[in-house]
Amino acid sequence: MPFDDRAFRKALGCFASGVTVITTLDAAQRPVGVTVSAFSSLSLDPPMVLFCLGKSTSNLEAFRQGPVSISILAEGQQDLSIRFASRGVDKFAGLEMDTAPGGVPAPKDVLARLDCVITQTIEGGDHLIVLCAVEDLITRTGGQPLVYFRGSYTQVGVLPV
Ligand SMILES: Cc1cc2nc3c(=O)[nH]c(=O)nc-3n(C[C@H](O)[C@H](O)[C@H](O)COP(=O)(O)O)c2cc1C
Numbered sequence: 001m002p003f004d005d006r007a008f009r010k011a012l013g014c015f016a017s018g019v020t021v022i023t024t025l026d027a028a029q030r031p032v033g034v035t036v037s038a039f040s041s042l043s044l045d046p047p048m049v050l051f052c053l054g055k056s057t058s059n060l061e062a063f064r065q066g067p068v069s070i071s072i073l074a075e076g077q078q079d080l081s082i083r084f085a086s087r088g089v090d091k092f093a094g095l096e097m098d099t100a101p102g103g104v105p106a107p108k109d110v111l112a113r114l115d116c117v118i119t120q121t122i123e124g125g126d127h128l129i130v131l132c133a134v135e136d137l138i139t140r141t142g143g144q145p146l147v148y149f150r151g152s153y154t155q156v157g158v159l160p161v
Contacts, residue, residue, distance in 0.1 A: 016149040016156070019073045021084045022051060023106050026062040031092050031105045034063075035085035037148050038127070039070065047134040049114060052127040058087070063130060066118035069100040070132070071110040075144040078153040080107050101136060112139040 003011075023033035038052035049070065053063055073081055084091050097105035100115045116132035123129075147154050 010150075013150045016147055016154075019077075019081045019146045019148050019153075020051070021071045021073060021080055021107055021110075022063070022068055023071070023100075023104055024059075024062050024066055024068045025102070025104055026059050027065075029103070031097075032059040032062050033084045033091055033105075035081045036070075042131065048119070048132060049116065049134060050129055050131050052124065052129050055126055055128055060128065064118065064121050064128070066116065066132070067100075067102040067104055067135075068116050068118065068130075068132060069104045069106040070114040070116060071107050072112045072114075073107075073146040074109065074111045074140070075146055075155050077107075077110070077146050081146060081148075081153070110140070111143050111145055113137060 017037040018039070020036050020039045021033055022036050023031060026032050034053065034057055036051050036053065040050050042048040042050045051070065053060060057063070092105065096108060098108050100106040100113065104115070106113055114134045115136040116134050118130055119133050120131040121128050122131070144155060147156050
C-alpha cells in the first residue's frame with residue numbers, strides 16, 4: 001500500500017459530514033449509544049438508511065438487533081457527540097432523553113430522528129455495515145447541523161432551513 005493509516009485518515013477527514021448519535025437497548029434492556037458520522041441515506045422506496053460501526057464498539061450485538069434511533073445532531077450539540085464517543089463512561093448519566101419506539105432513549109432537540117428496524121448487517125473490513133428500514137421520523141423546523149471536518153467540529157455558515 002503506498003500510504004499509511006495516518007494518510008488514509010487524513011484523506012477521509014476531508015469529507016465533511018454531519019454527526020449522528022445512534023441509540024438502542026441491549027439484551028438486558030439497558031440503553032446504549034454511539035456517535036456515528038458514517039451514516040448515509042440508502043433507499044427512498046422503501047425508506048432505508050445505513051451506518052457503519054467499528055467492530056470494537058462495545059455492545060455491537062445490540063446494534064445488530066435493534067430497533068435503533070438515529071439522531072442527527074444540531075449545531076451546538078458537540079457535547080452530545082463527545083459524550084457518546086467516550087469509552088468506559090455512563091453515556092446516559094444525568095441526560096434527559098426522549099423515548100423513541102421500542103422504549104429506545106433518544107437525545108432531545110436534534111435536527112431529525114429516524115426510528116428504524118435493522119434489516120441486514122454486512123461485514124465490511126473492520127466495520128459492520130448496518131442496513132435499516134425507517135419506520136418513523138421526526139424533523140425539526142429550522143436549525144443548523146453539527147458538522148465534522150478534518151477531525152474538528154465546525155459549522156457550514158448559514159444553510160437553508
Ligand atoms: C465525530 C465522530 C464520529 C464518529 N463516527 C464513527 C462512526 O461512523 N463509526 C464508528 O464505529 N465510530 C465512530 N466514532 C467513534 C465512536 O463514537 C467511539 O469509538 C465510541 O466510543 C464507541 O462506542 P463504545 O465506547 O460504546 O465502544 C465517531 C466519533 C466521533 C467523535
